[in-house]
Amino acid sequence: MELHKGSLYWPTTYQAPHRKKPAQKEDCYDAVIVGGGMSGALTALSLLDRGLQIAVLEKRRFAAGSTSANTGLLQYSNDIMLHELIEQIGRNDAVDFYRSCLQAMGQLKNIADRLAVNPYFICRESIYYASGEDDAERIKKEFQTLSTYGFPCAYWDRNDLLNNAGIDRPCAIVTFGDAEVNPYVFTNGIFDLAETKGAHLFEFTEMLDVTERGGQLAISSTEGELRTKNIIFTTGYETLPIGKRIGADINRSYVIVTEPLKESHAWYKDALIWETKRPYLYLRTTADNRIIVGGLDENSGEMEITDELISKRGNELRRKFNEVFPHLDIGIDYAYCATFGESIDNLPFIGEHPTRKNHFYLLGYGGNGTVYSMLGAEILADRLFGIEHPASxxxxxxxxxGKGKSKMIL
Known part of the structure; x- marks a missing residue:
């Protein structure tokens, strides 16, 4: 599957190391992780921190798949508002899930602080504005719900939003405790740390098959056979190597990265910005004073992705950006299209396969993928030690x- 097409920005900011393939472990690994992106890196570190012996297989270079196209907005809020999630799955589970995402934000920061490289993890506020008057009541209700359950946030009316951020929209929620990151550096830095802790990292190594043999799992790969007690698939939006995806759609989004701005700050505190409209526009700044603009999500369909289409969508994103900030004149340095996955119920898929023992999955589908990956890494680490995570x-x-209908069975 082609995960992205066009000119990517993040790989230009960091020279990823060429890793020498290690000798395979002669006996059994505690876990083998299939997928060397953000989810695989966070899962590897969580398992290593608990003393497990692990290997990671990646058919490309590490962080070269969807991670290199990740826009690096980290938020505890989700594509589905908390009050809407309460209606979908019940109050206790919805609030627990949101609290788990907020906790994951703190865990991501702690990991960033441990790395030998600077992943430009910067704490930010987020501005979530009502795209039109029809969504103003939803924003008010969401603010009331977040406040009721103690989530850090504030409410801005039109005057607050215009005076503080220069955005002329009906109202907004400002959330605190969010962040931005360079996902390419972050993921490579985690793998650097994992390597020092004894992880066996196999780049350009494709998993071919897995079979049960003598109470262990035998993984056939392009580098030979590995034996493990557990296998964890962190393959993102790729076609699953084992199993079948049900209850999720694979779509695509477009992104532009601007030329560096002359202004020292593009807008209020360089906050993360997104909107209620679907598909939504989302904005952030970078360490070298660029702006990342994403949106125009669409079903993958059969339409071929061409350079001309990427350029067309890039110009559309620039026009949409100027509808929000008409005074900022931006030029486009990078433009690309990226594949992403969305589940029907707006939640990730994390856990053990329902019929294949010791086969685990971390598929962080949705607009909050990095936070889901952190949450999933902790859920799976707990599970391997017989601990039931509150959100599992x-x-x-x-x-x-809530209606009793199955969402996904692999």
Whole structure:
């Protein structure tokens, strides 16, 4: 599957190391992780921190798939508002899930502080504005719900939003405790740390098959056979190597990265910005004073992605940006299209396969993928030690919504 096309920005900011393939472990690994992106890196570190012996297989270079196209907005809020998630799965589970995402934000910061490289993890506020008057009541209700359950946030009316941020929209929620990151550096830095802790990292190594043999799992790969007690698939939006995806759609989004701005700050505190409209426009700045603009999400369909289409969508994003900030004149340095996954119920898929013992999945589908990856890494690490994470039943692979209908079974 082609995960992205066009000119990517993040790989230009960091020279990823060429890793020498290690000798394979002669006996059994505690876990083998298939997928060397953000999810694989965070899962590897969580398992290593608990003393497990692990290997990671990646058919490309590490962080070269969807991670290199990740826009690096980290937020505890989700594509589905908390009050809407409460209606979908019930108050306790919805609030617990949001609290788990807020906790994951703190865990991501702690990891960033441990790295030998600077991943430009910067704490930011987020501005979530009502795209039109029809969404103003939803914003007010969401603010009231977040406040009721103690989530850090504030409410801005039109005057507040215009005076503080220069955005002329009906109202907004400002959330605190969010962040931005360079996902390419972050993921490579985690793998650097994992390597020092004894992880066996195999780049350009494709998993071919997995079979049970003598109470262990035998993984056939292009580098030979590895034996493990557990296998964890962190393959993102790729076609699953084992199993079948149900209850999720693979779509695509477009992104532009501007030329460096002359202004020292593009807008209020360089906050992360997004909107209620679907598909939504989302904005952030970078350490070298660029602006990242994303949006125009669409179903993958059969339409071929061409350079001309990427250029066309890039210019559309620039026009949409100027509808929000008409005074900022931006030029486009990078433009690309990226694949992303969305689950039907707006929640990730994390947990053990319902019929294949010791087969685990971390698929962080949705607009909050990095936070889901952190949450999933902790859920799976707990699971391997026989601990039930408070959010594990919410994101399990075979789950039901409030109407009792199955969402996903692999």
């Amino acid at each position: 039943h919410i994101v399990q692979l075979a789950r039901k919504n």
